[in-house]
Amino acid sequence: MEELELSRSARAVWAKSTNGEGDWLPLWRHMDDAADVAAWLFDHWLASSVVRLLAAEFGGDVVAARCAVMFLAGAHDVGKATPAFAVQDTGLAQRMRELGLYMPTEKRDLPDRNLAHHTVTGHHLLIGWLVDKGWRKSSARTWGIVLGSHHGVPLDSDSENTPTFFPCLYGTGTWETVQRELLERVAVRSGAAERLDQWRELKLSAAFQVLVTGLVIVSDWIASNEDLLPFLSGELPEVHEEPRRVSRALEELRLPGAWRPSGGPDSVAELFRTRFQLPDDAQPRPVQHAACELARTASEPGLIIVEAPMGEGKTEAALAASEIMAARWGLGGLLVALPTQATSDAMFDRVVDWLDAMGAEDQQVGGAVTLSHGKARFNRLFQGLVRQGRRPSQVGSDEERHRTSHAVVAHSWLSGRKKSQLANFMVGTIDQLLFAGLKSRHLMLRHLGLAGKVVVLDEVHAYDVYMNSYLTKVLTWLGAYRVPVLALSATLPADRRRALLEAYQQGREYGSGGASGQEPAAIPDEVDGDPGYPLLSWSDGNRVDTKHVGPSGRRTEVALDSLGGGVDEDLDALVSLLRDSLSDGGCAVVVRNTVGRVLETARRLEREFPGEITVAHSRFITADRMRKDSELLDRFGAPDRAVRRPQRHIVVASQVIEQSLDVDFDLLVTDLAPVDLVLQRMGRLHRHQRGVEQRDRPAKLRSARAYLAGVDLTQGPPALEEAAARHIYGTYWLLRSAAVLQPRLGGEVVLPEDIATLVQRAYGPDQVEPADWQEVVSDAWKKWQESSEERECRARDFQVAAPTKPGKAIIGWISANVGEADDGSQGQGQVRDGAPSLEVILLQHDETGNWFTPEWLSQGTGKLPVPREETPADDLAQVMASCSLRLPLAFSNAEAEEELWQATPVAWEDSPLIYRLPVLLVDQHGWARIADRQIRYTPDTGLEVYDSAN
Known part of the structure; x- marks a missing residue:
């Protein structure tokens, strides 16, 4: 690697201000660290499918893709080489002034600093540097936006159009020389310098911009960890290469590499026997065998929809097919998304068992796993893996892994809302996948986590119009990333089946490396109507097809x-x-x-x-729900x-x-x-x-x-239960259901023979109801249509745009975003229709006014005293959090919320486990009042709400 000298002025620019020992981090050092971390992640951490996706932008040249990633990661903080940023540290700024980098002595003398955050200045500095090298600005913007997005939000059009009018914020003279020096250094170190002329006409896809931004964010976070990459001492440290600096840091972090399965035995029967502990003479069911054969023969990743009866083993089929596809196409992990927390908990156990079975075959499984929903901390298996992940041997050698009880761990660094989706294996509620379609901060990390995984969508029929709007948008991005998706359902209406396939194929047309140049194939007529059951429908490249699979004999x-x-x-x-x-x-x-x-x-x-x-x-x-x-x-x-x-x-x-x-x-x-x-x-x-x-x-x-x-x-049309018709399912679909079931x-x-027929008739276009129902059904249809259109419109308010044609920068991609996506009820409300319900902590009080955890809780957690004047200890707060309860929507109003928060001790705000949950206090018999309505809670019947008159 060519050794590049930097001027004293360039060496004086700081990235991280002075710590308690007087050490600091020069910008050049931080840029080198970020570039080297990115290179290591590219080589050792990224799934090979993602590497291939990024390389497609450069005609399949992996070395060029690595250079580009390393260059953008190294350049990410060049915007800190500006007066707007440097003025923040008095001592370091003075040293810079002495070396010719003029700036005011006080921040208040730069009143427009808010217009020049270092992401904004970095975006513009890189664009200007590339334009000076003969690039068109439109091409340069697709590179600059990565710098502009590395704090989690891409620039919008306003940020793009303002900063260059403020030279006092960007700096002139020596500042410009230093900025060029730093960018030239990164370009030479990364190998990008000799390729810039070749790249000037490239049209980077939205997929590339999003994924590389996510990779730059991860690189920056690691490079900013002072425990891993220490600050430097001295007034002006010498510039020199430290080949072991980053490698030592990453050895200490022990970040799990990508999953690299072998694909399992050639025999589908043997694959199922070894992975799911089946008897030697057990044979996969036809739908399981067909799904695995399709995974082995498809020409490229696509969407596979598996429709088969309940209890037919769709989950096992999906896991087996996932292993095959991951081995074929270099996917580095798996995401399983389910409708509820309860289904997620049950699936988590099954996925860990499957991984353990794979590990028992001496396959390289060792990696990170996460259970992702708002109550994951109460899942015993997951918490055991978290504790295992804190051990020094968390993802070490084969010998170390064999000493642990499971093939995977919950890696401590890959925790929290922003990083958990980067774990190799993720099981969670559907919300975690739908968040990938929600305008929210650090969305690029969610996409980076998804791009290297096989995605399994269980119970895909269970989502309403609002959630389906998000699901189709996410499928479009998964198509752009060439992510294999398995969607499982007992059966789907024909129009829903078609919508899923069309969404995936739309994304595929505008994926990494540009559009395919082919017109999307028409969805064949067999996808509609009643094509047989059980059924596989799938996309393979530009083709979409279906296959009726023989029944298993279960009846x-x-x-x-x-x-x-x-x-x-x-x-x-x-x-x-x-x-x-x-x-x-x-x-x-x-x-x-x-x-x-x-x-x-x-x-x-x-x-x-x-x-x-x-x-x-x-x-x-x-706690009661899990027990029950x-x-x-x-x-x-x-x-x-x-x-x-x-x-x-x-x-x-x-x-x-x-x-x-x-x-x-x-x-x-x-x-x-x-x-x-x-x-x-x-x-x-x-x-x-x-x-x-x-x-x-x-x-x-x-x-x-x-x-x-x-x-x-007995009536025509039938009388319906009012709450179900008005608030839950809608009159129209209940009448259609009644019409097909009545005969x-x-x-x-x-x-399973009748499943597909009944579903397609109920959801199809033909009239199925008797003539004397027609007027009521037609009126219900109109109301449902109006409601659906309004809900779909509302769902689009905070959805990201679909991938665009290559060459367009992702400016404003998540403008007007919702902030950080949240696992709790508030976050779920962002991708589920309706107001989020209020969640509380249920506690009891006795006649003397003492508060305690519910007395019926088991294993020494019941009737623990709860303090009100001080913050509960973490162990107690964990028990209190297990007493969380979601209230009915009747209490999702300001009056009820204010009343509950007024009763909540202020000292609880300092507990990270319960600070967002108000208290609901019940007496020893479970009685209480909320907003003048009487309620009662018992461990046998749960929460009951009585009329206000009672």
């Missing part, structure tokens, strides 16, 4: 009937049904569409079946876990039961819902084989039976 005939008894007054009919059906025992689940109906039903059934009722819904504190989920799996899960299945029991649940848990019941009563969700609930019937021909089930329940409630089908009453629904 459940569900006898379907109506519960009767009216819409809101069906409890007598329910009791009569359950008494008869469960007379010889059995396990039933009653699914209601609202928590209010869950609680009302549970109260009545508890009187009729005392001690045989379990309640499950979303209004439990975190575990108890449900212990009682009603797979036979190898539910070894003590109750002789007779009834679970009364909200929608949490349809997605969150692998549970198995003998009898289902469900409120009417959109047909795909009704089918999903039916998937909880006879989910597991219990004895030969179900002989372990009561004689009356050896055939699966389901009953529709929450609808009066099956008194007969049966066969799973």
Whole structure:
């Protein structure tokens, strides 16, 4: 590497001001460090798929891509070589003045400094330097924007148009000479200097600009860590190369490298046997085999949509296909996104088991894993991996890894909202993926984390219009990054299937390296309508195709009937049904569409079946919800876990039961819902084989039976349960569901054969309802259309733009952003429709006014005294945080929030674990009032809200 001298003036420019020992960091040193860190990340940390993506901008030249990344990382802080920045440190600024770099002695003498943040000045200095070398400004802007974005927000048009009018902020004379010196040094050190003439006509894609900005941010953060890269001593340290400085720092950081799987055994059966601990004679189901074969034969990464019945092993198919695709195309990790925290927790265990099985085969798995949702800190497995990650041997040699209990750890540096998405393996709620479409600070880091992973979207049918708007936008960017995506669903409406494929293909056209030059292939007609079931749909390059996969042989005939008894007054009919059906025992689940109906039903059934009722819904504190989920799996899960299945029991649940848990019941009563969700609930019937021909089930329940409630089908059109129709699903989709299910009453629904047919009919364009329903259905359709258009418009307010044609700088990419994306309820409100619900900490008080954690908590965490005049210790705050509870939307108002915050001790604001949560104080029997409404909380029934008159 050519040794470049710097003038004394250039050596005096500072990047980090004086520390307590009097040491400081010259700008040249920091620029060298950032460039060298970026080079190391490019060589050792980036997935090879991302390296290939960046190299595509340079005709596939990996060396050129590395030079460009190193150059931009080294140049990132050149904007600090300006009076606007340097004036901030009195002593270091004076030394610079003595060497010819004039600036005022006081910051107040530069009143417009706010217009010249060093990201802004760096952006303009690089553009000017490149233009002086013969570049067109439009091309130079696509490079300069990386410098302008490295604090997490790209410049907008206003920032772009102002600064050069303020030479006193940028500096003239010696300042200009120093700025050129520093940029020339970076160009020569990185190898960019000899390539600048070749690059001047390049049209950098938006994908390149976003990903390299993310890489520069990471490089800057590491290079700014004084513990890893110490400051220098002396007034004017000599310029010299330190080849081991950065390598020593990164050895200490022990940042995990990319996952590099082998792809597993050639035999799909052997792959499944080794990864999922199956018996030697087990064979993958047809859909699993087809997904893996598609992963092995596709010509390039694309979107694969897997539609198969509940319990068919879609998750295992996705994990196996992910390993194959990662090995083929050099992906460095995996993201699994799910609808809820509960599904995420369950999936996290499965993913870690899969990685452990891979590690047992002596594959190179060692890397970082994260569970990403607002309650991740309460997941025991994840917290164990966090503790493992703090050990010195966190990601060391093979011998060190074999001494740990798992193949992966939760790396301590890759924690927090800004860096967790950079972990190799990530399991989290769908919000974590949707945030990639939200205008928010440091969005480039989310995209960098996604670009090197295989992405698995589970339960993709579970998202509404608002969330789907974000999902299609994110899929467009994933297409631009050539990220393989597996979308899993029991079944999808044809228009939704088409929308996902079109979004991915749109991004592919404007990905890294420019548009493909091909017109996107038309989506074939087979994607629409009823192309068969189970079904694979996929994109492969410019082509989109579908394939009907043979059934596995699993088949459940569900006898379907109506519960009767009216819409809101069906409890007598329910009791009569359950008494008869469960007379010889059995396990039933009653699914209601609202928590209010869950609680009302549970109260009545508890009187009729005392001690045989379990309640499950979303209004439990975190600790209780996790306990109840575990108890449900212990009682009603797979036979190898539910070894003590109750002789007779009834679970009364909200929608949490349809997605969150692998549970198995003998009898289902469900409120009417959109047909795909009704089918999903039916998937909880006879989910597991219990004895030969179900002989372990009561004689009356050896055939699966389901009953529709929450609808009066004796009327035409049917009467609907008001809350579900108005606030949850909408009248139109409930009527369409009723129309396709009504002809099956008194007969049966066969799973999986009938799933696709029912869904496509309910969501398709044809009239399915009787003629005398038509007027009501047409009116409901118009209202739904208006609501959908309004919600989609609202969703677009904070969405990033789709990738543009190469050559356009990402100026203003996240203008008017929402700030930092947040894992909590406020952040979820950014990518989910409606106002975010208020989250509180539930505590108890006794008659003397003492506060304590709920007395029913287990393992020594219950009835712990809670201080009000001082900040709770972290251990206690962790227990308090596990008592967090999301209130109903009725309390998402200023009056309720003010009342709760008034009761919250000010001293709690200093606790990082609970500072954002107000307190909800209940008495020893669980009673309290919020905004003049009475509430009660118990660990068995959760939160109940009573009318204000009570």
